[in-house]
Amino acid sequence: MDRKRIREEVIEILANKLHKLPPPPPSWETEGEDEEPFDYDAQVIKPEITDNHLDIAEVAMDLEDAFGVNFEEALPGDAGMESIGKVIDYIQARIQTAHAKTAKKEDD
Amino acid sequence: MSDRRVVVTGMGVLACNGIDVPSFWDAISQGRHGIRTITTLDTALHETSFAGQVPLDNLTLVIGDKKNARRKDRFVHLALRAAAEAMAMSGLDFKNWKNPFRVATIVGSGIGGLTTIEEEAKVLAARGPSRVSPFLVPKMIVDSAAGDISIMYGAKGPNYCITTACATGSHCIGAAFHHIRHGQCDVAITGGSESPITHLGLAGFNSMGALSRRNSSPETASRPFDRERDGFVIGEGAGILIIEELEHARARGATIHAEIIGYGCTGDAFHETQPDPTGAGGIACMRMALEDARLNPEAIGYINAHGTSTKYNDSGETKVIKQVFGDYARSLMISSTKSMTGHTLGAAGGIEAIVSVLALKNGILPPTINYSTPDPECDLDYIPNTARAVRTEYALSNNLGFGGHNASLIFKRFGD
Numbered sequence: 001m002d003r004k005r006i007r008e009e010v011i012e013i014l015a016n017k018l019h020k021l022p023p024p025p026p027s028w029e030t031e032g033e034d035e036e037p038f039d040y041d042a043q044v045i046k047p048e049i050t051d052n053h054l055d056i057a058e059v060a061m062d063l064e065d066a067f068g069v070n071f072e073e074a075l076p077g078d079a080g081m082e083s084i085g086k087v088i089d090y091i092q093a094r095i096q097t098a099h100a101k102t103a104k105k106e107d108d
Numbered sequence: 109m110s111d112r113r114v115v116v117t118g119m120g121v122l123a124c125n126g127i128d129v130p131s132f133w134d135a136i137s138q139g140r141h142g143i144r145t146i147t148t149l150d151t152a153l154h155e156t157s158f159a160g161q162v163p164l165d166n167l168t169l170v171i172g173d174k175k176n177a178r179r180k181d182r183f184v185h186l187a188l189r190a191a192a193e194a195m196a197m198s199g200l201d202f203k204n205w206k207n208p209f210r211v212a213t214i215v216g217s218g219i220g221g222l223t224t225i226e227e228e229a230k231v232l233a234a235r236g237p238s239r240v241s242p243f244l245v246p247k248m249i250v251d252s253a254a255g256d257i258s259i260m261y262g263a264k265g266p267n268y269c270i271t272t273a274c275a276t277g278s279h280c281i282g283a284a285f286h287h288i289r290h291g292q293c294d295v296a297i298t299g300g301s302e303s304p305i306t307h308l309g310l311a312g313f314n315s316m317g318a319l320s321r322r323n324s325s326p327e328t329a330s331r332p333f334d335r336e337r338d339g340f341v342i343g344e345g346a347g348i349l350i351i352e353e354l355e356h357a358r359a360r361g362a363t364i365h366a367e368i369i370g371y372g373c374t375g376d377a378f379h380e381t382q383p384d385p386t387g388a389g390g391i392a393c394m395r396m397a398l399e400d401a402r403l404n405p406e407a408i409g410y411i412n413a414h415g416t417s418t419k420y421n422d423s424g425e426t427k428v429i430k431q432v433f434g435d436y437a438r439s440l441m442i443s444s445t446k447s448m449t450g451h452t453l454g455a456a457g458g459i460e461a462i463v464s465v466l467a468l469k470n471g472i473l474p475p476t477i478n479y480s481t482p483d484p485e486c487d488l489d490y491i492p493n494t495a496r497a498v499r500t501e502y503a504l505s506n507n508l509g510f511g512g513h514n515a516s517l518i519f520k521r522f523g524d
Contacts, residue, residue, distance in 0.1 A: 019176070054243055058241065058243065065239075
């Protein structure tokens, strides 16, 4: 899954549950066409969008379900995943690691 | 005995036959029920297919933040909506409390977030512990109504939930009454809320034989004191009152609807679900309320009975009323408005306190509907089927809960 698709889905999930985040554009193809695009990647999660630990736990579960990854040592908003962009990077890295392991098993 | 008097300045109600005080009182005073076939569950496997459902879906119930509506169980939404009506009626300026620590919130529920528990139990079974919602606990716990109401209105005084099954609402009001009377606060938001119409709720009460199974005629199933009664009709709803110290209410020009003057509470210490057949606990409870109100029994004009439409309760309550009131019991006017609302469990005390207040204020005593066949064991005047225009000074409201919890409140007409 490429970063663009991961990004779209992460933003959809976060905007659905964290209502201080502006909703995503009706179509990702037209993002930013009519006005200055909102910089989702740079958006810091805590405390700007939320500092409610229940919110964070809930979106973490939704992201885990959507991408088949686990937030093991840290959750979105914690150190290393302060912004939405960093959450996307984390998920992309986890997916790539999982694919690499799968490919190696198939080779062995 | 404290000189502080406690009055009712606001009321909010949701029941199957009314979604606010005006529509509810209109239905109650005209003998209209709201018992219908259940619409929100598939009842094919259940022995009872009807209940008293509040005719509002979850999103319509929500006030304020609809986007976060899913973070509260239905019983909390019912409580918040009723509290909003009560607060609006009271005219209190909750955004500018002089001292928020003088405002109490004592609101209970018998079961709490049963819908939430059922939903998350399914998630646990199907997907494992790591998928259980982080909102399970704050949604399901019985005190979340009190907590959320206090958050909404910035109330920082005594703040808790009492859970005594079907006596919950009455005990909450009684406790709030005490706090004001003893000078610990000046205002209280109090009552009960319940949303038990779920698969587990229906199945659990049916398994113990408590519910009516009159599926062929749900509209006549709740028939308190009638010889053909076969169990209660489960209902949902909320009844919230704003009660206030009298001088505090007068100083701000509040409209006063009634006065609370007495509260009694006892336990049966007998059985998990059945009342003590001797009635000792119920007798002591009503006598305690009368003593607290400094009234002779003959002063009471109307009793809003617990009257659940079960064999044990209705005959037992009749016996207890006779013991407390003696020969005067024959002159009492008694009704069970559960005949119209169903049994709303933890909300009943709040809803029926509102009925008692409105009965005094309006001079109309609501009926016990579906009364057609007298029971020799229930031989008092239950105001059968049609309301009665009678002005009375004092009303007593009884509620009794599984586990042997008894509560009685006495209200006095205010004004003139």
